[in-house]
Amino acid sequence: xxxxxxxxxxxxxxxxxxxxKLSCCHAPAIHVGDGLGWGAEVLFICLNDSCSLFLNxxxxxxxxxxxxxxxxxxxxxxxxxSNVMMVGNADAYKASVxxxxxxxxxxxxHQKQKKAVEQLETCVTEKNLEPALYLILDEAADVIQRKKxxxxxxxxxxxxxxxxxxxxxxxxxxxxxxxxQALQELLKxxxxxxxxxxxxxxxxxxxxCMHCKEDLE
Ligand SMILES: [Zn+2]
Ligand SMILES: [Zn+2]
Numbered sequence: 001x002x003x004x005x006x007x008x009x010x011x012x013x014x015x016x017x018x019x020x021k022l023s024c025c026h027a028p029a030i031h032v033g034d035g036l037g038w039g040a041e042v043l044f045i046c047l048n049d050s051c052s053l054f055l056n057x058x059x060x061x062x063x064x065x066x067x068x069x070x071x072x073x074x075x076x077x078x079x080x081x082s083n084v085m086m087v088g089n090a091d092a093y094k095a096s097v098x099x100x101x102x103x104x105x106x107x108x109x110h111q112k113q114k115k116a117v118e119q120l121e122t123c124v125t126e127k128n129l130e131p132a133l134y135l136i137l138d139e140a141a142d143v144i145q146r147k148k149x150x151x152x153x154x155x156x157x158x159x160x161x162x163x164x165x166x167x168x169x170x171x172x173x174x175x176x177x178x179x180x181q182a183l184q185e186l187l188k189x190x191x192x193x194x195x196x197x198x199x200x201x202x203x204x205x206x207x208x209c210m211h212c213k214e215d216l217e
Contacts, residue, residue: 006107008042009100013075015046016082017053022046022075025096038076038083045085045093046073053084061086113141120149129158136161136179137168146175153182159190159201166199 005026013022022044048054057070071084072093087093112134119131132149135141153161162183170176187193191204198212207217 005041005098006103008077009098009103011044011077013044013080015048015051015053015073017073018046018048018051020046020048020051022073023093024098025093026098028096040076042077042098043085043093044075044077047094047097049090054087054090109140113138113145116141116149117145120145120152124152124155127156127158129156129161132156133161133164136175137164139171143172143175146172147178150175150178150182153179154185154189157186157189159186159192162186162194162201 008024011024014020015022023046025043025045025047027038027040027043046053051073053071053073055070058068061067061069061071069086069088072087074083074085075081076083116131116134116138119128120135122128123131132152135146135149136153138146165179165183170179187201188204192201193204193206194200195202195209195211195214195216197214198209200209200211202209202211202216208215
């Protein structure tokens, strides 16, 4: 969803009542499914508390409907058509303002995941550990893609994956088990083992660890 919203960040909408820039806000989720919605993910709303429409709205609504509310000026994305929405207090929608930095960060993460998933297709032939390792360590990535990445580890055959995977805390225990199993296989294929004392890699047949000098038998 974030990649869809990001294109609206550069849109500039101006309130005709106060000449202030409208704020890009996440559209309220409650309206999306019930047919009452604006059909947009974001709304551009004038959140200026000194806006004449907002200031005069209290009295207007009080007289017309007899309840305590006011208007905010609003435009839909890619449109300059005037809309108003009713608000019950001055803070309404202020917490929904889209944070462009957070959105860009989310979007970058999303793009990186997407690229890594694409690269999974070629990472074995290219002996490219990076996309597989990226997905395995990314707790926000799709678990099916992460399991696929784990299943490719022995074919990529790069021992550089061992430390980062060992140091990672997996939330999904089945993924953790699969990763551990893949590492065991990878070590076996490379005639290596992990020293139980210092965790460094040593030859399978080693009787003494060359790193910590502990006896391994
Ligand atoms: Zn305004
Ligand atoms: Zn050792």
